[in-house]
Amino acid sequence: MIEARYKWERPVVADEAAAQILTTELQLEPVIAKVLVNRGYDTLAKANEFLNPSPEQINDPWLLHDMDKAVARINEAIMNGERITVYGDYDTDGLTSTALMYETLEMVGADVNYYVPNRFNDGYGPNVEAYERLIGEGTQLIVTVDNGVAGHAAIARAKELGVDVVVTDHHELPETLPDAYAIVHPRHPEGTYPFGELSGVGVAFKVATALLEEIPQEMLDLVALGEIADLVDLVGENRTLVTYGLKMIEQTQRPGLLALMDVAGVQKDAVTATTVGFSLAPRLNALGRLGDAGTGVELLTTQDEEVATELAKKIDTLNIERQALVASIGDAAMAQAMQPENLERQTLVITGAGWHEGVLGIVASRVVEETGKPTLVLREEDGILKGSGRSVPAFNLFTALDAHRELFVAFGGHAAAAGMSVAVEQLSALQTAFEAEALQQDLADAEKPALKIATLMTPSDVTPTLYRQLQSLGPFGNGNTEPLFVFEPATLSNVKAIGAEGKHLKFALSGENQPNLNAIAFGRGSLANDLVANDQGVQVVGSIEENVWKGNTSFQLMVKDILQEGLTIVDGRTNKLQPQLFTEVAQYVFFNPKVKTQLLAYLPEGSHVVDVTAGDVLTDGQLTVLVDLPKQLDDLSVLQGHTFSRLTAIFYAAHQVYLEKNPSKEEFGKLYKYALTHTDLPIRAQTETIAKYLNIDKNRLYFMITVFFELGFVTIDDGNLNGVANPPHAELTTAPSYQARIQKQAVEKALIYSKTTELKTLLHQWIDQA
Known part of the structure; x- marks a missing residue:
């Protein structure tokens, strides 16, 4: 699931007749006429005046x-x-x-x-x-x-x-x-x-x-x-x-x-x-x-x-120096914003020594954009923290800070932005007061900022004529924003993260029997894996831009927001665990305590570790990673009734048995005969020799000996194996280890060797069970 950052407001044209008149009389595309009417230019006179600025x-x-x-x-x-x-x-x-x-x-x-x-x-x-x-x-x-x-x-x-x-x-x-x-x-x-x-x-x-x-x-x-x-x-x-x-x-x-x-x-x-x-x-x-x-x-x-x-x-x-400063300070600020204690807060106070004062407002804006939290970014010098704050539409920054002027050396600003100086010893009090103001203004329950949508479109609707008429509505800016359109593609294609460190997202919208429309989403590169894993049910909002490359002109969507309903399940299955699999702060679920112990040092600070065998409970709404393979499919019941922002299935198993053939009766017979004819076999020392003589894989040999031991066909004393001449009658498949092997094969078949679509269906079934 990808949650929209904005509340999408899809308009209803107040006056369809007026829009039709503009469409006919001014020879406009219907969508352009609707935009004009919705913005108050609902007569020929008003529309003409808007479309044709004059010195008068x-x-x-x-x-x-x-x-x-x-x-x-x-x-x-x-x-x-x-x-x-x-x-x-x-x-x-x-x-x-x-x-x-x-x-x-x-x-x-x-x-x-x-x-x-x-x-x-x-x-x-x-x-x-x-x-x-x-x-x-x-x-x-x-x-x-x-x-x-x-x-x-x-x-x-x-x-x-x-x-x-x-x-x-x-x-x-x-x-x-x-x-x-x-x-x-x-x-x-x-x-x-x-x-x-x-x-x-x-x-x-x-x-x-x-x-x-x-x-x-x-x-x-x-x-x-x-x-x-x-x-x-x-x-x-x-x-x-x-x-x-x-x-x-x-x-x-x-x-x-x-x-x-x-x-x-x-x-x-x-x-x-x-x-x-x-x-x-x-x-x-x-x-x-x-x-x-x-x-x-x-x-x-x-x-x-x-x-x-x-x-x-x-x-x-x-300007290049400014960009470098914003990038370096911004990265440091975002690292602070992602610390566990800050993830729990509704507001952020970010501090650093030696930061350039002139770019702190830009950095604060970046943090607000990426976290959605009102943010103060302050530099420390000579015992004073000085910097800038930026806010979200639902939180009045000036009102919040003005109520605590006693904390500041200097302060000024308005609802969306502020500048301030505060003594270092007041930092903790400022953080507490800032968070309290979020509660006072009900920030947690505030609606997302609104995004006004012009209309629903398909890739084939984007034509040179439409683009030319869109430009006639400009120049765009505050009070005359560029029209935004919703696209509901049948599928996405060519999804990839681009730019430095993969910060940006590029993909193509594909409609039924329609040409592709390329799309760029700045700062959303982290969504690439989610969209590759699941490109269904995606809706995209953006503006249309002309792209000229090597003399060829095309159109692309500049993405403003993305929405995907339903859970995104990422197929991350692997037979080799590497550190890069554990870079996200997430909820890591382990079915084997030994694997958990081995990996704890590699998990990012702030991650939530769930040991299923210890009865740990999952937390809703988290990025969740199923690290290793459960012993039985029923262990997946731990997922029932929970919600996840994304679910990644690694399902690592140190030793897989699904592709291994189970030993035949003939192989069991050869081993039993060998055990009867050899007394006090030092099993650990002689395993390779025995395996080579019987032409049986060493791991299979261990398994067969375990089955015989469980059924009483052999004895093992002080590491020496002896055959039992008259063992009790029992089917080989009734041995606990044989049953466990069959069960492990079934689990591996379902969770490791299934197709991605089959795996996702199975996980959805476990999650959705009442």
């Missing part, structure tokens, strides 16, 4: 609160020759905002420079010391981009020093706003701007439009970068800005952006929101995480191709 959908910048004051103050500074400093932020939205505002002010003749704060020295947003230093160096007007609404202290200090601050920002507004000269914000409480979801670069773009008195189309490439990277809702004005921004990237002549795309291996005529989000933005974000983010602004604004190339290479190298 870009709002008037003068509608923003304080835009008139901001532009007037900036123009005044330009007229008076005042030094203007653009104060930005260190993520991609902040870097593009800074670059856009800097270029705009240069275009209108300002004496302008920029300052990007350091994540580790300055922190986020306006910093008092940084403001004082800039003012001391000659700054006479500060214009913030992508920050400022929470910068009360620094803005107040600038005012004391006679310097105005114009804030342009989009972040959550505090109850009391700072005493800035102007605050340009799309959700300002006194404003009436019709669209409140602009990112920092979106707000900067509106200021640029007002200053230039026209839309600066050549800067839309920066807008697309920043808006996509900041994960704003790609609806309304944002969708229009990003749509045109992506088109501008396709024809950009910006040296820095061209160089960045080159090192990232991105073709500018194939840039999508996905390539921006997964290839370009992470490289710019790496600057702020590991070094001086100002390099990003320099890259985006330089007109020198050689400088751009060198900066892009430097940024790419830094």
Whole structure:
């Protein structure tokens, strides 16, 4: 069984008639029309407006609160020759905002420079010391981009020093706003701007439009970068800005952006929101995480191709370093998450010494994704644990930690993410409080996060026409997610784990008399064995992607979730036990105590050992491995009524007898005659000699002697064997050892020499017995 990570929400089209109208009038595939209707674009007018973004959908910048004051103050500074400093932020939205505002002010003749704060020295947003230093160096007007609404202290200090601050920002507004000269914000409480979801670069773009008195189309490439990277809702004005921004990237002549795309291996005529989000933005974000983010602004604004190339290479190298840090710290964090004490917890507090602070949020996100548990990842230095937390939709991280502020040196954040510092001696208290909050918020009983499904499809439904129309629904992101489809294939084929350490999963969906559809599931390589063992009853959710390889175009499914109902039984039968068979933390079931003793040292820490002969009880819901062969089939009754997340059958037997012929009466006769004619045979010393003389395998000879001894046909005293001249009458097959051999052969036939399908059927029968 493979349990879905999400709760699949399969929609019912609210208005079939509306969908039919869109299908007919706009010549859409029915599934595309249904997606539009389900997302609220249920009339021709709404659908046309959505499918065809136009400049008319870009709002008037003068509608923003304080835009008139901001532009007037900036123009005044330009007229008076005042030094203007653009104060930005260190993520991609902040870097593009800074670059856009800097270029705009240069275009209108300002004496302008920029300052990007350091994540580790300055922190986020306006910093008092940084403001004082800039003012001391000659700054006479500060214009913030992508920050400022929470910068009360620094803005107040600038005012004391006679310097105005114009804030342009989009972040959550505090109850009391700072005493800035102007605050340009799309959700300002006194404003009436019709669209409140602009990112920092979106707000900067509106200021640029007002200053230039026209839309600066050549800067839309920066807008697309920043808006996509900041994960704003790609609806309304944002969708229009990003749509045109992506088109501008396709024809950009910006040296820095061209160089960045080159090192990232991105073709500018194939840039999508996905390539921006997964290839370009992470490289710019790496600057702020590991070094001086100002390099990003320099890259985006330089007109020198050689400088751009060198900066892009430097940024790419830094991104490779970031990836290596995330991989190494992430592996260490996951190892902690898999420790027995953490497996029992609903929340995780992961700690390590020497970890780079700049990537801890990424690592926390990875742990949350792989475990489904709210996670704090903290680095230890000088007695302080400092780091980041990430959560799941069902658990409010801010509420949980805010209730225990006394534990923290510093703390801030929101429902899904937080940053914090805590003294090392408070670690145990923090773990206890974090776990208690999981109980308080009923995390264990919370529903899985929802996954909205567009419709059920088959591989043959995926056509070039469908894919082309799907792309017309983009660009995709928050608020306008890529449509997801359910596939219920008849079978899976070519299932394999791929990538470094087999972390990813690749397979093909096969329908009845339908072409195969390749599928990729990142981070799900561990499911490969399960799917190879049982490819029936599988359902897959994913999005459709075009794949171009060596000039050939095909489509593939980017898997979001997998579901398989019923128990997966893995045929792991072998006649040789090796350490690699015991790498998973699991429930290991032994029918022979000697085998258990031999293997205990090889089982991973945290594994549950079940000795059937000792009456141990199995635990439900576990990965379970049947290690050795039971003495009789009835021993499998230990499986009755239990549930398993996966059941692997190894059924190792040190010596197998099924393929050995049972001794014939003639062979028994030869041995009996030999025993009668030889007195006081030292059986141990003479076994090989006797076996060779009688032409009987040594193991068979031992068995035959045991049968004779049990029936009274021979005696054994002090290791010497003698025949009994007038033994009691008895059938050879009635000897206990003969009965045991017959029973072992039957068990081996059923559990070792059966076909995989027969074995699975037998195990299912034992499990399902009432």
